[in-house]
Amino acid sequence: MLEYLLRATTTPSPSPSSTSVGDEIGDALTKDPEQRSGWVDWLVGAPLRILVILAVGIVLLVVLRRLIASFTERIAREPRTDVGGALLRVTNAFEDERRVGRARTLGSVLRSTLSIVVGSIVVMMILNEIGVNLAPLLASAGVAGVALGFGAQSLVKDFLSGIFMLAEDQYGVGDTVNFGDVTGTVEEVALRVTKVRDFDGTLWYLRNGEILRTGNLSQGWVRAMADFRVPYDVDTDLVRSLLTQAAEETSADADINRLLLAPPEVFVVELTDDHLLYRIQARTNLPDRPAVVRALRTRGLTALTGAGIRLVTANRLVVQPPPAP
Missing domain, CATH: 1.10.287 (Helix Hairpins)
Known part of the structure; x- marks a missing residue:
């Protein structure tokens, strides 16, 4: 009996609260490694x-x-x-x-x-x-x-056209370009629009997707041409000889020769009712074309008028005075 009482006093009976706390602690200890691993x-x-x-x-x-x-x-x-x-x-x-x-x-x-x-x-x-x-x-x-x-089909079309235009180098800022209805100098090139200022000073905004054809006058070379209208009654061989001599003199000029990409050529380009159209042309770059054209016209006109050959202008005969003896 005494032994039973001693056991009862020394061994407390588990209470509901102590049992639940112990279970939670045990569960936490057992689950903590898994949570840490996750x-x-x-x-x-x-x-x-x-x-x-x-x-x-x-x-x-x-x-x-x-x-x-x-x-x-x-x-x-x-x-x-x-x-x-x-x-x-x-x-x-x-x-x-x-x-x-x-x-x-x-x-x-x-x-x-x-x-x-x-x-x-x-x-x-x-x-x-x-x-x-x-x-x-x-x-x-x-x-x-x-x-x-x-x-936005048109917008996408404009952007794609702008990308291909830049990749193919169709034109750039400063180029003289002919778009059909608009001809002028390109001032700005973007992916969507191209700005072109014509010779009258008007600034045009062209959508890249709407540009169907492009004529670039600044890429590569251009032709400098000087035309002379001569009546039929003048010897053809004489006219060709005089214009050829003028072309050679122009090519021999040091200031003009450095602007030429090929020697000037002389040929007949048109036959009308009252005259033949003779032309002197030469290859040059676009910025140099005005100077080359002036030189060809001056020397060709001097050669023809010096020989007393009449020239046709606006369907009228212009009689040049004979050279002084």
Whole structure:
């Protein structure tokens, strides 16, 4: 009996409160390693993959931008050649500046497009790692893209035409260009519009997608032409001989010879009711054409009038006085 009492006093009976606390502590101790393992796996998993995605995206962006810079630099240093393969003397400061400007514009467009594409891919991959469901987002983006495509077809067409125009070097700032209805000097080239100022001073805004044909007078070479209308009763061989001599004298002039890309030529281009149209023409660059035309006209007119040959102007015969003896 005494032993039973001693056991009762020394061994307390478990209470409901003490039992529940002990169970919670035990459960926490048993579950804590698993929770810690889950947290470690998450930290090593998603954040590490996000860092890897960011690093790969940055490296890829840097490498591609370097390639674009190398490509545009090659365009800026590209030499000009004639269609026939002969090197033309157009590598002046203006042409170099134009090529550099075109290369910079094209490089800027490519870098912007690359940044948008790579950035979009990186953001979508990060959202996927976080656990965001991309299916509704992609579906919404697809619907919005289709609606935008239908609503902004002309805008997309203008941008694509501008990119191809810059890549093909159809024209640049400072070029004299003929677009059919508008002829003038290009003042600004953008991806959507081209600004052209005509000879009257009017500034035209042309959408790149609406430009169907382009005649560039500044690329390569142009022809400097001087026309002379001579009646039928004048000896043809004499006229050709005089104009050929005038062309040779013009080519022999040191100031004019450096502006010529090919020797002047003489030929008949038109037969009318009362005269023959003789022409002296030579290849030159667009900025030098006025000087070459003036030289050809002056020497040709001097040669014909010095021989007493009559010239036809506006369907009238202009009789030149004979030279003084």
